[in-house]
Amino acid sequence: MAGLEDLYREIILDHYRNPRNRGELEVPPATMTEGFNPLCGDEIQVYLQVTDGTISEVRIGGQGCSISQSSASMMSTAVVGKSIDEARDVLRQFKEMMSIHEHGLEGDDAAPADDRPGASGLGDLEALRGVVKFPVRIKCATLGWNTLDQALVLSEAGSPTE
Amino acid sequence: MDTEVSGKPPVGTFDVAALKAEFPLLQREVHGRPIVYLDSGATSQKPQAVLDAMDRYYAEINANVHRGAYHIAERATMAVESARASLARFLGAPSAEEVVFTKNATESINLVAHSWGRTNLAEGDVVLLTMLEHHANIVPWQQLAAERGVEVRWIPVDDQGRLDLANLDALLHGVRLLAVTAASNVTGALPPIRRLADAAHAVGATVLVDASQWVPHQPTDVTGWDADFVAVTGHKMLGPTGIGALWGRRELLDAMPPFLGGGSMIQNVTVDGFTPAEVPTRFEAGTQPIAEIVGWHxxxxxxxxxxxxxxxxxxxxxxxxxxxxxxDRFGDDLAIHGPAGVVADGAVVRGGTLSLAYRDVHPHDLSQVLDQHGVCVRAGHHCAKPLMKVLGVNATARASLYLYNDESDVDALADALADAGDFFAS
Known part of the structure; x- marks a missing residue:
């Protein structure tokens, strides 16, 4: 049985209580992209400052549950300093980890194939792997990332250096 | 269909333990604990009698209705029509012919918006809603507003999640339709329907009542409300999903064009066109969910x-x-959005819908921890985003009580809340 400790890992609660890169950036030069979870009303704003093809600053606004907020916080630390292509690579890996189709949904057997830290190169983000056992919460965990996806498109469009 | 029912108990001697035993789902455990089902506002559980009635229908008399002249087809037809009569009586409707089966209350409201609305509303006409409405009683009118230039206006709510009727007369100016819920699915507030209907009728407006959250919990009398349309759904009142109804005044229904076209809803069809059937079949295109109608009965x-x-x-x-x-247990750590008391000024002003805000624990996280205790509550905006904005929240955790709940369920909720508080305490 998937227990609460599978969902609420300590590092997740830490990011929830002490969110990183919380705030806003001036738009422009930064871009702001907003995402909504229509099921629960959570909302998120992703502010991106892309300089010379590199994500130099990220800020996260909005409000939501511990999973959506901590996932966005961890996302901000994972992509800052990366190029847009590198950020897209992290995004792709994360969304693969969150895909129920990758793991199947056979009740409580939806255990990840490999949940050792560092197995996928996602680092701290691995802590969110347990969310897959709680399918309703996957949308919480991916809210920030789907918003980042749009933010990257917007940044690229507005960035002549790309 | 014959359904065995127990004798009617006198008021006040409600044997919840015996009642719970009639609901198979309430016997199960989740996460190793007895289930504590507190989400009947979303859908109710189903008693064995409902499951049996649907099984018996399929096993014994399954046939399409209003078509065959053979025995089981006649039995199936009688089952549908006796359900219609039973529902009409249950709602206090004057005639079974005023009861139209639909998929759910949402479809009932859409039926009125499409058929009555597109016939009777024009640019500049006002549809008056309330801030308590479910999206089902908002979006169809907004669609009409976008299509026809109809104005949508709102009755505000006060700080206890009740309708603020101080400016009702001014709000009613120019109103052609008042569409109001009889019971809020978020705050539990019970608006004064008769008073609202009288005020609306005084300016010549038509009155639609969304009774989804009322009919399962209170005696219903559409005539006493003096409503014109009432939308109801089966699955919140012990019935199956996929079946609801619209009650409408005969003269209104008679003047309305069909909503969906197809089989059953016609008198005649030629290559040049069709003649619609009388009500209620005019509004019942295609084969109806017969087993669900039987289960609802x-x-x-x-x-x-x-x-x-x-x-x-x-x-x-x-x-x-x-x-x-x-x-008592949580004091200021817990806020409940909605009327503070059940009774005010001698009237029942709230039902058992409790939208909770607990410390700073997000409703989604709260419901997740409650789930580990077997406690089922709904987290989210409850399809009432305009109201959530007024309440100043994006979401609440909602516990909704029903006839099979008792004090032990409330105690289990309180225990689980205490545990959630410990879990998220930083």
Whole structure:
């Protein structure tokens, strides 16, 4: 049985209580992209400052549950300093980890194939792997990332250096 | 269909333990604990009698209705029509012919918006809604507003999540339709429907009542409300999903064009066109969900057996117990969006829908921890985003009580809340 400790890992609660890169950036030069979870009303704003093809600053606004907020916080630390292509690579890996189709949904057997830290190169983000056992919460965990996806498109469009 | 029902108990002697035993799902465990089902506002659980009635229908008389002249087709037709008559009586409707089967209350409201609305509303006409409405009683009117230039206006709510009727007369100016919920699915508030209907009729407006959250819990009298349309759904009142109804005044329904076209809803079809059938079949295109209608009938029989006065009295007592228990145990750590008391000025002003805000724990996280205790509550915006904005929240955790809940369920909720508080304490 998937227990609460599978969902609420300590590092997740830490990011929830002490969110990183919380705030806003001036738009422009930064871009702001907003995402909504229509099921629960959570909302998120992703502010991106892309300089010379590199994500130099990220800020996260909005409000939501511990999973959506901590996932966005961890996302901000994972992509800052990366190029847009590198950020897209992290995004792709994360969304693969969150895909129920990758793991199947056979009740409580939806255990990840490999949940050792560092197995996928996602680092701290691995802590969110347990969310897959709680399918309703996957949308919480991916809210920030789907918003980042749009933010990257917007940044690229507005960035002549790309 | 014959459905065995128990004798009607006198008000105040509600045997919840015996009642719970009639619901197979309430016997199961989740996460190793007995299930504590507190999400009947989303959908109710189903008693064995409803499951049996649907099984018996398929096993014994399954046939399409209003078509074959053979025995089982006649039995199936009678099952549908006796369900219609039973529902009409249950709602206090003058005639079974005024009851149209639909998929759910949402479809009932859409039927009125498409058929009555597109016939009777033009640019500049006002549809008056309330801030308590479910999206089902908002979006169809907004669609009409976008298509026809109809103005949508709103009755505000006060700080206890009740309608603020101080400016009702001014709000009613130019109104052609008042569409109002009889019971909020978020705050539990019970608006004064008769007073609103009288005020609306005084300016010549038509009145639609969304009774989805009322009919399962209180005796219903559409005539006493003096409503013009009433939308109801089966699955929140012990019946199956996929079946609801619209009650409408005969003269209004008679003047309305069909909503969906197809089989059953016609008198005649030629290559040049069609002549619609009389009501209610005019609005029942295609094969209806017959087994669901039969199951709903069985649900009404169960409610009749208990007596809606007794159901309402039980829920009133239980809601008072819940408000008292949660206040005693959590004090200022817990806020409940909605009327503070069950009774105000001699009238019942709230039902057993408790939208909770607990410390700074997000409703989604709260419901997740409650789930580990087997406690089922809904987290989210409850399809009432305009109201959530007024309440100043994006979401709430909602516990909604029903006839099969008792004080032990409320106590289990309180225990689980205490555990959630510990879990998220930083």
């Amino acid at each position: 069985a649900a009404i029989d169960v409610l009749d057996g208990l007596g809606m006065e007794a159901v309402a009295a039980h829920e009133c007592d239980l809601t008072e117990y819940a408000l008292r228990t949660l206040a």
